[in-house]
Amino acid sequence: MKRILQGNEAIARGAWEAGVTVGCAYPGTPSSEIMSELSRYPEVYTEWSTNEKVSLEVAFGASLAGGRALVAMKHVGLNVAADPLMTMAYTGVKGGLVVVVADDPGQHSSQNEQDSRHWTRFGKVPMLEPADSAECRDFTRIAFDMSERFDTPVLVxxxxxxSHSDSPVDTGERTESALPKGLSRADAPKQVMVPAFARMRRLEIDRRMERLEAYAEEEFPGNVTEFGDLSVGIIASGVSYLYAKELFPDYSFLKLGMVWPLPRRRIADFCRKVKKMIVVEELDPFLETEIRAMGIRVRHGKDLVPSIGELTPAILEASLAKAVTGRKYRPARPRVRTGELPGRPPNFCAGCGHRPLFYALKKLGVFVFGDIGCYTLSVAPPLSAMHASTCMGASVGGAYGAGKVLGKEGLGKVCAVLGDSTFLHGGVAPLMDAVYNRGYSTTLILDNRITAMTGQQDHPGTGRTIRGDEAPMVDYAGLARAVGVRHVRHIDPYNIAETLDVVREELERDDASVIITRDSPCILLRREHPRDRFRHPLYRVREETCRGCRACLNIACPAISWRPEPGMTAEGQKRKGTALINPEQCVGCGVCGQVCTFGSIVPKES
Amino acid sequence: MSTSEATTNVFFSGVGGQGTILASNILGQVLLRAGYDVKKAEVHGMAQRGGDVTTHFRFGARVHSPLIRQGDVDLLIAFELLEGLRYIDWLKPDARIVLNNHRILPPAVSLGKMEYPADVAGTFRKHFGGNAHLVEGTGIARALGNIQVANVVLLGALSFLFHDLDEERWLEALRELLPPRLQEINVRAFLEGRGCLAGRGQG
Structure with missing residues (x-):
């Protein structure tokens, strides 16, 4: 049956059809829907793992027990999972083991822009690259067969x-894997990677790669040659192929559905037949470098096509039209100076508990080591309350490391801030490190009871599994105490005065401390009824007393705006304008009422 | 707008949380059923937190790229005025536009640092004449008692521009994609939106 599926849904569908028995993931845009979609199929055990490394290790165990396993993550997730991956290339698999990694060119929702194709060469594991949803389903199915046939993890x-495009897919039915379930103790030499065994396995990797290259040349159905006008031949993979095909449909193409190992003979044959060969690829010159290394002349590649940011049809046309068609690209004349329009950056939702918390941190003038989550939005003015943020869990080590340089001078000036899911993913080990090595850092865990930014996925602290079933729940305070933190406090982030007092006290302490927010679930997390604690009906500005001081604008609430209108307050104070609360956006959290200097923001009924 | 062999490009723009994705899913279902190849692309994650969001939607006999090339948009459905204006240069000269008469102030405007662009509808009329349709999507949704259904009001208006696809196809897709408890209000929203353009005798 033909259905419109999102790329991620199609990957899940392909895995289900391939008879996958275990699926593990840590959410990360743009990969998150793969596992949430797979969790809808009752035949498959799925989980949100604590992090990507754990996901891959769980999947490896499932594979050794004879099950087919799927792991999904975003590009930076594979950095975390790289340790097991690099050695699983040595051990090989039993049940098919497929690792999906989703890149984010243009950094729509990521801290960096990585080209995951490098892992395939580095890790010595094959990689498939689908271009649309139909290929997502097909290639995922094929990847499981490849994994078992060539005894290797396969990257998709x-x-x-x-991942986030939708297109029609012909879906099929599920085929259960024929592999017997069970563990074999006799396979230890293949699976225990002590040096003596690993050296033997290393030889096997190269033999496997040779067999895989033959498969890429002869059998893999996703490497497709399309001859048209032979004056230009384009080699491309993934969505880059689709952009090039759209713009230059009449020319010749070699579309590579497998980006490693490369079908070298087929590439050479293609290049002999076309006059001018151009490589079209997003991000790094991966194919281009490899093809040049084969001694083949690449007429154009990264000399014209940008290697930074995502490709679009417009960018590709601007960079390649002349080289391909001989006609220069001429953009249309702009109708409006759209570059001068006010931008619309993302912001904390109205009623979000992060807003008052970061407002308080800003008031304290503290240096904030931040982390990965919605709360990175606090870097934007007017909150401007985050000063470093790199990767999952890095805030904790960062804050305590800075203290090792600043000594007593740094007391009261540095803290780490991270979310509940991020803390469990990567913050526990550094917290232990800080305590063990006598750091004085203060770690704030913003417990909004969900992995929020990626679209609300459960984790070991939410008390629910991926399917919504009840699960044991991490006790953050207990965990912190268990690793040796002696000072664990709770705060209500919506109470700014309390937050200021507690954080100030803990910052000054010459010892590691942890502060956990309580009763502040993500405002979008309906099942926790986040708005129940708020006052209804909503808040309003008392126009007669508002002095137009703009203090309330400092919390960057989307419900509050400024109306320039010179005039007087009822008490005869001059003002330049007044604040205004949009009742359609206000949720009644009351934070604005706490920051108003003149008591002019009040609940509506009063 | 007549659905033919050539690829048609529909662009949705709005603010995170306005429901652009549901509207484009319904459109996709209708066109798939009508026998077209469909591709659609959007961004999830951080951008959704009140930031500007867009959906690229393409259909035809065979669609390759999921992204529309700037300048090739046939139909713009803007859920918010400024977010419509931001993409005015993506439109073909003969593009049709459904513009929700609704303003959501971006931070720079809320803070009093920049002005919200004046007379967005007028700007569209200047460049596209009668092809620019201003619709009270949010107003109608509010009157229906749920501001969230503005997306389906706008979809209803858009549907009128596809004159070879009858009303029942749309309602069928709507019922397929929405849970039963939301169907009644959304069907009303759709029909009101459709009526907005039908009443003007354009299409």
Whole structure:
């Protein structure tokens, strides 16, 4: 049956059809929907793992027990999972083991822009790259067969415009794997990677790669040659192929559905037949470098096509039209100076508990080591309350490391802030490190009871599994105490005065401390009824007393705006304008009432 | 707008949380059923937190790229005025536009640092004449008692521009994609939106 599926849904569908028995993931845009979609199929055990490394290790165990396993993550997730991956290339698999990695060119929702194709060469594991949803389903199915046939994990690389694009897919039925379930103790030499065994396995990897290259040349159905006008031949993979095909449909193409190992003979044959060969690829010159290394002349590649940011049809046309068609690209004349329009950056939702918390941190003038989550939005003015943020869990080590340089001078000036899911993913080990090595850092865990930014996925602290079933729940305070933190406090982030007092006290302490927010679930998390604690009906500005001081604008609430209108207050104070609360956006959290200097923001009924 | 062999490009723009994705899903279902190849692309994650969001939607006999090339948009459905204006240069000269008469102030405007662009509808009329349709999507949704259904009001208006696809196809897709408890209000929203353009005798 033909259905419109999102790329991520199609990957899940392909895995289900391939008889996958275990699926593990840590959410990360643009990969998150793969596992939430797979969890809808009752035949498959799925989980949100604590992090990507754990996901891959769980999947490896499932594979050794004879099950087919799927792991999904975003590009930076594979950095975390790289440790097991690099050695699983040595051990090989039993049940098919497929690792989906989704890149985010253009960094729509990521801290960096990585080209995951490098892992395939580095890790010595094959990689498939689908271009649309139909290929997502097909290639995922094929990847499981390849994994078992060649005894290797297989990488499937997606990216934002594949994972988050929808297109029709011919779906099929599920085929259960014929592999017997069970563990074999006799396989230890293949699976215990002590140096003596690993050296033997290393030889096997190269033999496997040779067999895989033959498969890429002869059998893999996703490497497709399309001869048209032979004056230009384009080699491309993934969504880049689709952009090039759209713009230059009449020319010749070699579309590579497998980006490693490369079918070298087929590439050479293609290049002999076309006059001018151009490589079209997003991000790094991966194919281009490899093809040049084969001694083949690449007429154009990264000399014209940008290697930074995502490709679009417009960018590709601007960079390649002349080289391909001989006609220069001429953009249309702009109708409006759209570059001068006010931008609309993302912001904390109205009623979000992060807003008052970061407002308080700003008031304290503290240096905030931040982390990965919605709360990175606090870097934007007017909150401007985050000063470093790199990767999952890094805030904790960062804050305590800075203290090792600043000594007593740094007391009261540095803290770490991270979310509940991020803390469990990567913050526990550094917290232990800080305590063990006598750091004085203060770690704030913003417990909004969900992995929020990626679209609300459960984790070990929410008390629910991926399917919504009840699960044991991490006790953050107990965990912190268990690793040796002696000072664990709770705060209500919506109470700014209390937050200021507690954080100030803990910052000054010459010892590691942890502060956990309580009763502040993500405002979008309906099942926790986040708005129940708020006052209804909503808040309003008392126009007669508002002095137009703009203090309330400092919390960047989307419900509050400024109306320039010179005039007087009822008490005869001059003002330049007044604040205004949009009742359609206000949720009644009351934070604005706490920051108003003149008591002019009040609940509506009063 | 007549659905033909050539690829048609529909662009949705709005603010995170306005429901652009549901509207484009319904459109996709209708066109798939009508026998077209469909591709659609949007961004999830951080951008959704009140930031500007867009959906690229393409259909035809065979669609390759999921993204529309700037300048090739046939139909713009803007859920918010400024977010419509931001993409005015993406439109073909003969593009049709459904513009929700609704303003959501971006931070720079809320803070009093920049002005919200004046007379967005007028700007569209200047460049596209009668092809620019201003619709009270949010107003109608509010009157129906749920501001969230503005997306389906706008979809209803858009549907009128596809004159070879009858009303029942749309309602069928709507019922397929929405849970039963939301169907009644959304069907009303759709029909009101459709009526907005039908009443003007354009299409």
């Amino acid at each position: 690389r997606s990216e934002t415009r594949v």
